[in-house]
Amino acid sequence: MASSSSAPAKRLSQVVSHMASPSTSGSADVFHSTPYAPPDAIFALTAGYQQDKFDKKVNLGVGAYRDNEGKPFVLPVVRKAKQILASDDSIDHEYLPIAGLPSFVSATSKLIFGADSxxxxxxxxxxxxTISGTGANHYGGAFLQRFYEPWLGKSKEEKKIYVSNxxxxxxxxxFNSVGLTPVDYPYYDSSTIGLALSSFLDFxxxxxxxxxxxxxxCAHNPTGVDPTRDEWKEIAxxxxxxxxxxxxxxxYQGFASGDLDNDAWAVRHFVSESIPLLVCQSYAKNAGLYGERIGALNIVASHAGDVEGGAARIKSQLLILQRQEISNPPTFGARIVSLILNDEKLFAExxxxxxxxxHRIIAMRERLHALLVDKYKTPAPGPNGWDHVVKQIGMFTFTGLxxxxCKAMVEKGHIYMTANGRISMAGINDKNVEWVAECIDKAIRGQL
Incomplete structure (x- = not known):
């Protein structure tokens, strides 16, 4: 028979064991089943680049502009706008209206649609x-999920938003996060390293x-392949x-061709054809305001005012979405962009x-193309030689690798790029373009 002194010890052992058990709701690790999410591929590339000690390493993964020295570029006009704001004692830190800074909101819609729209x-x-283009896409999807008439009463699986492949x-x-189901449509033709126009139109x-x-x-991400104006007309x-x-x-308005109006042509053509649409805008690239997260969502209504399908009703629901998620948008980036858009001199600058x-990116396209064609005579990955390097537009190029x-480029060339062959042209400059071209040549020939 067990001694009376051992009974309390046994009970204490049971209690300790019970408290340590992961199945106990009151004391278990409440995040015990949280799985590890893989890191974002682009940011993982950047982390690898930063840890690399190789003196010729090149980062062609991140979608942020770099100058010819490979450094982040603060636009001179942005510096000037910041100085103006810093010296303005009337500026406070009160909440913005839920829709955003009025002078920014008014000007940004004119930039994309045209002042005479x-x-x-x-x-x-x-x-x-919005919180840059990401926030605009989020709100655009969330609004359609709730109010797009053909989707009313349908399941998430039926609410399909088609995205380019x-x-x-x-x-x-x-789009998944707001209750939509993204589905691919044909866009890029890997055999020609160009637009799969026929398949796109058939879809x-x-x-x-x-x-x-x-x-x-404009400046399709990630391929850099855009339709021509005639092709946009067919699409519309x-x-x-x-x-x-x-x-x-x-x-990428303005960033693609260097011309703000040219890069807005497709949107304006669709508006002129009375096609129902919305437009997400970002000032990360064209103003270099990556970290300020300044953007906008524009929805074109069928009618003005508080009527069925009217702009006033749409706005009322967008304000609710904004209030529920961030309450009020941040001020600093909006004030910078507002100054630039509303001041004639700053706008010209x-x-x-x-x-x-x-134009620096366009020049790097031409330089890379010349090296591959003329100096290295690199075998091309497609039927049109290396012309896709100069025909594609904007920050990114699909190389055809x-x-x-691509793995060899990263591991042996120390040139950080994604596995689908995409490179950021902004990461190429006079100092590294020869190395990039040499590594592409060796990778294509299986010699890297």
Whole structure:
């Protein structure tokens, strides 16, 4: 028979064991089942680059502009705007209106649609300030999920938003998070390293009427492959015939060609054709305000005012979305952009800064192309030689390199790029373009 002194010890042991058990609701690790999420591929590339000690290393992964010295570029006009703000004693730190800084909201819609836009003059454009283009995509998807008429009463699986294959890596995650189902449509032709126009148009013709289709307004991310104006007209014609909804993402206005109006042409053409649409804007790239997270969402309504389908009703619901999520948008980036957009002199200086960035990238395209064609005579990955390097537009280029070649570029060339062959042209400069070209050549030939 057990001694009486051992009974309390046994009971104490049971209590301790019980408290340590992970199944006990009151004392278990309440996050015990949380799985480890893989790191974002782009940020993982950047981390690898930062840890690399190789003296010729090159970061072609991150989508941020760098000057010819490989350094972050603060636009001169942005520096000037910041100085103006710093010396203005009337500026306070009160909340902005829920829709955002009024002077910014008004000016940003004119930038994308044009100051003479009929939709703006008719008060049919609803605009709210967002947390850069990411926030605009999020709100655009969330609004459609709740109020897009053809989707009412349908399940998440039926609320399909069609996105180009490939597209910006974050698009699908954003749309999934707001209750939509992203589905690929054909866009990029790997055999020609160009636009799969025929397949794209066939998809538009056969997609269910009133489908929601995401379009990159300019400088397609990640391919750099844009339709021509005539091709945009074909696309718009089918949109109009089928009643499709155009979900425009415009992250590179001005940055693509160096011309703000040129890069807004597709959006303005769709508006002129009375195609239902919304437009997401970002000032990360074209103003270099990556960390200030300044953007906007614009929805073009069928009517002005508080009527069915009217702009006032749409705005009222966007304000609720904003209030529920961030309450009020941040001020600093909006004040910078507002100054630039609303001051004639600053606006002219901004256009010069945009041209500087865009033209440097265009020059690097030409330099890389010349090295591959003339110096190294590198075998091309497609039927059109290396012309895609100069024909593609904007920050990114799809090189045509396969995953094995891309892996060699990273591991042996110390050139950090994604496995799909995408490179950021902003990361190429006079000091490293020869090394990049040499490594591409060796990778293509299997010698790296």
């Amino acid at each position: 009929r939709a703006i003059k008719e008060d049919r454009v609803v605009t709210i300030q 490939p597209t910006w890596a974050n698009h699908k995650a954003i 538009l013709r056969t997609a269910p009427a009133q489908s929601v289709i995401l379009l990159h307004a 014609k089918i949109f109009k015939e089928k009643g499709h909804f155009a979900f425009f993402d415009c992250a 901004w256009k010069e800064d945009i041209e500087t960035m865009a 396969n995953p094995t070649q």
